[in-house]
Amino acid sequence: MKTVIIKYNAGNVQSVMYALDRLGASYLYTDDEAEIRSADKVIFPGVGEASTAMNYLRRKGLDRLIPSLTQPVLGTCVGMQLMCRYSEENNTTCMGIFDVDVLRFPATPGFKVPHMGWNSIHAYGSPLTAGLPEDAYVYFVHSYAAPVCPFTVASCEYVHPFSAMLHKDNFYAAQFHCEISGEVGQRILSNFLTL
Amino acid sequence: MLTKRIIPCLDVKDGRTVKGVNFVNLRDAGDAVELGALYAEQGADELVFLDITATVEDRKTFAELVRRVAHTINIPFTVGGGISSVADVSAMLHAGADKVSINSAAVRNPDLINELALEFGSQCIVVAIDTRYVPAGPDMPWEHIVHTHGGRKPTELRTLPWAKEVEERGAGEILLTSMDTDGTKAGFALELTATISGNANIPIIASGGAGTMEHFQEVFTAGKADAGLAASIFHFREIDIPDLKQYLHGQGIPMRMTK
Structure with missing residues (x-):
């Protein structure tokens, strides 16, 4: 099986590789179109800021390539946000795979932003959550989130309910960091690799 | 619900953990990678590894350790100790660290915080603040003053304004160590922690003084901390992490229960 991690200016992806x-699992870390197209599984990680990342994807043509992929694709954190329609972070038009807008957590007393740390997810509806305990804990670091929408397959609460995971056709996404989310994260990644 | 985090801190010298009482008397507490993996398995929410040697040669040894840790454990971890440049941070992140902690270098050159946040994102930049309650100068009233060099050297900085400044400059978290309570096992500096946390919009990791499970309960309630950090009480098994998390869970503190 060939797994590709998409290479772009997505900050530190070392922990994804270690996971x-x-x-x-063996993997290639590349931005080469042919390699990405021929992969069995594609991981689209992300740490950083939305507009900078989108600009880079556009320059490399990855913004058109990614939505056209037909094999299972997993986007995480900012990777998931870039797969949505729009991000409020620097007013960024994203790839629009998921027809939902990513919004900043509103300033609310008692809630620090970013939402950082371990929080529980529930209302599962994805093959990636198979075998997880109810209210499994995963590790989040983010200031922007997609609200609960028809593509939500796991939700979480911080200030308000939001999408912890999205799924549409061959596209899967997680707002949290599977790669450092303990055994739960490991299970989600292994579920993805065995799809 | 977002949980409070329990963070064991491993001071590392030559790949092994050490912990000094008030940073002076060092005792050996085992292999750093093995100990880190054990804590992760026991339910630690995050780990901190501090390089307490930080010479150029040891720095390579430390980077190798970071690589082994990242390969082994599946929870977030922070590394710190002598990190003073974009290149240092890049090397640590490249080795697999999730976050880096800077301390003296941020005091010396506050712009470094902005540079690092811009280059790597705030989420991986922890600013460590060592603070001590002392007279602010000759014939001056007592105040919380930022210290460097393991808490030995006072600076001109007041703790609360400095905490606000590091947040504005892009720090993602603050690791607040009270040098007054560190090593005493008499409890965290609750009032100070609550003041800093109440004025911050980023998470505060409280450190210094943990001796009992009740101390953690206090720091998460009265101290308003987002995370509690301790070292020797975990290394010498005075408190086991599963017992601590079970206790806090029973006290109504949101905890990630893994077993």
Whole structure:
């Protein structure tokens, strides 16, 4: 099986690679169109700021490539946000795979932003959550979130309910960091790799 | 519900953990990678590794350790100790660290915080603040003053304004260590922690003084901390992490329960 991690200016993806190592999965880290198209599984990670990342994807043509992929694609964190229609972060038009807008958590007493740390997810509806305990804890770091929408397959609460995971056709996405979310995160990644 | 975090801190010298009482008497507490993996398995929410040697040669040893840790554990971890440049941070993140902690370098050159946040994102920049309650100068009233060099050297900075400044400059978290309570096992500096946390919009990791499970309960309620950090009480098994989390859970503190 060929797994590709998409290479772009997505900050530190080292921990994603180590997580795949722990699962015994081999992978390529590349931005080459042919390699990405021929992969069995594609991981689209992301740490950083939405507009900078989108500009880079546009320059490389990855903004058109990613939505046209037909194999299973998993976007995480900012990767998930870039798969949505729009991000309020620097007013950024994103790839629009998921028809939902990503909004900043409103300033609310008692809630620091970013939402950082371990929070529980529920209302599962994705093959990626198979075998997870109810209210499993995963690790989040983000200031922007997609509201609950028809593509939501796991939700979480911080200030208000939001989408922890999205799914549409061959596209899967998680707002949290699977790669450092303990055994739960490992299970989600392994579920993705065995789709 | 977002949980409060329990963070064991491993001071590392030559790949092994050490912990000094008030940073002076060092005792050996085992292999750093093994200990980190054990804590992760026991339910630690995050780990901190501090390089307490930080010479150029040891720095390579430390980077190798960071790589082994990242390969082994599946929870977030922060590394710190002598980190003073964009290149240092890049090396640590590249080795697999999720966050880096800067301390003296941020005091010396506050612009470094902005540079690092811009380059790597706020989410991975932790600013460590060592603070001590002392006279602000000859014949001056007592105040919380930022210290560097393991808490030995006072600076001109008042703790609360400095905490606000590091947040404005792009820090993603603050690791607040009270040098007055560190090593005493008499409890965290609750009032100070509550003041800093109440004025911050980023998470505060409280450190210094943990001796009992009740101390953690206090720091999460009266102290308003987002995370509690401790070292020797975990290393010498005075408190086991599963017991601590079970206790706090029972006290109504939101905890990630793994077993």
